[in-house]
Amino acid sequence: MKDLKVTPIRNGTVIDHIECGMALKVLRIINVTGTNVQSPVSVLMHVPSKRQDFKDVVKVEDRELGPKEVDKIALISPRATINIIRDFNVAEKYSVNLPEVVRGIVRCGNPNCITNRNEPVEPEFSVEAKNPPTLRCIYCDRILEDTAEHII
Amino acid sequence: MKDLKVTPIRNGTVIDHIECGMALKVLRIINVTGTNVQSPVSVLMHVPSKRQDFKDVVKVEDRELGPKEVDKIALISPRATINIIRDFNVAEKYSVNLPEVVRGIVRCGNPNCITNRNEPVEPEFSVEAKNPPTLRCIYCDRILEDTAEHII
Numbered sequence: 001m002k003d004l005k006v007t008p009i010r011n012g013t014v015i016d017h018i019e020c021g022m023a024l025k026v027l028r029i030i031n032v033t034g035t036n037v038q039s040p041v042s043v044l045m046h047v048p049s050k051r052q053d054f055k056d057v058v059k060v061e062d063r064e065l066g067p068k069e070v071d072k073i074a075l076i077s078p079r080a081t082i083n084i085i086r087d088f089n090v091a092e093k094y095s096v097n098l099p100e101v102v103r104g105i106v107r108c109g110n111p112n113c114i115t116n117r118n119e120p121v122e123p124e125f126s127v128e129a130k131n132p133p134t135l136r137c138i139y140c141d142r143i144l145e146d147t148a149e150h151i152i
Numbered sequence: 153m154k155d156l157k158v159t160p161i162r163n164g165t166v167i168d169h170i171e172c173g174m175a176l177k178v179l180r181i182i183n184v185t186g187t188n189v190q191s192p193v194s195v196l197m198h199v200p201s202k203r204q205d206f207k208d209v210v211k212v213e214d215r216e217l218g219p220k221e222v223d224k225i226a227l228i229s230p231r232a233t234i235n236i237i238r239d240f241n242v243a244e245k246y247s248v249n250l251p252e253v254v255r256g257i258v259r260c261g262n263p264n265c266i267t268n269r270n271e272p273v274e275p276e277f278s279v280e281a282k283n284p285p286t287l288r289c290i291y292c293d294r295i296l297e298d299t300a301e302h303i304i
Contacts, residue, residue, distance in 0.1 A: 021187035024176070024185070024186040034177065034197065037198045042196045043197075044192065045184070045192065046189045046192050
């Protein structure tokens with residue numbers, strides 16, 4: 001069963017230490033729907049981890065992530081690490097890390113918030129805690145609940 | 153990057169030769185939502201294949217599939233193969249193969265069909281072609297379009 005092995009990738013990104021159960025949400029964040037895939041993608045769910053008990057891992061070939069994608073991953077997996085592979089080597093490795101303020105990555109949960117009223121206002125939150133992420137809307141002051149469900 | 157390797161599985165199922173782009177639909181069919189995963193699951197998308205150009209592969213540990221699940225996979229991937237692994241060996245290997253008649257795995261697309269009228273009637277289709285699958289409702293005689301969207 002040779003074809004079961006995941007071979008090393010030449011260029012791409014490995015998103016490691018994803019919270020168990022969050023891999024499919026990560027795929028949604030990086031816009032991997034299945035039929036739009038042009039390069040290999042692999043997903044491991046519930047694999048043993050040294051650091052956590054179990055983790056998920058997502059590997060995408062020929063892709064590097066934008067800063068908004070990385071911040072969205074931080075919202076659902078504050079301990080995730082990003083490994084950028086270039087020519088089979090880990091060229092960069094870093095932990096996701098929410099900035100003090102996030103813009104345009106989550107929607108406010110308050111339907112009356114100005115950011116939900118068809119005004120040209122980009123949602124903006126101050127990050128009050130990173131793990132678990134606690135976000136406060138800078139417009140209506142409300143703390144966001146169900147953060148993962150509000151990712152844009 | 154040792155933890156990127158997909159190690160062989162002791163017991164479980166490998167769904168191989170899935171049509172490219174269908175892996176996430178296969179996960180839905182076998183009810184892997186992410187958070188409900190208790191054993192390792194791995195998904196490969198758009199990997200090179202000898203038989204097809206590219207394929208998807210899904211491996212689930214400590215799981216064997218029921219006949220309805222296998223028939224649903226046949227609807228979206230008529231060339232898929234199922235490998236049942238027991239104690240690290242391939243104990244069984246077979247191709248998915250739709251029976252002449254399928255019951256209770258897809259809903260009829262006709263909203264007026266008796267099977268969609270809250271009557272205690274299980275949807276039933278005759279299989280007129282297997283690849284691509286062409287299903288005819290035995291109650292209203294309609295040919296099902298968008299089969300993948302009607303999987304129960």
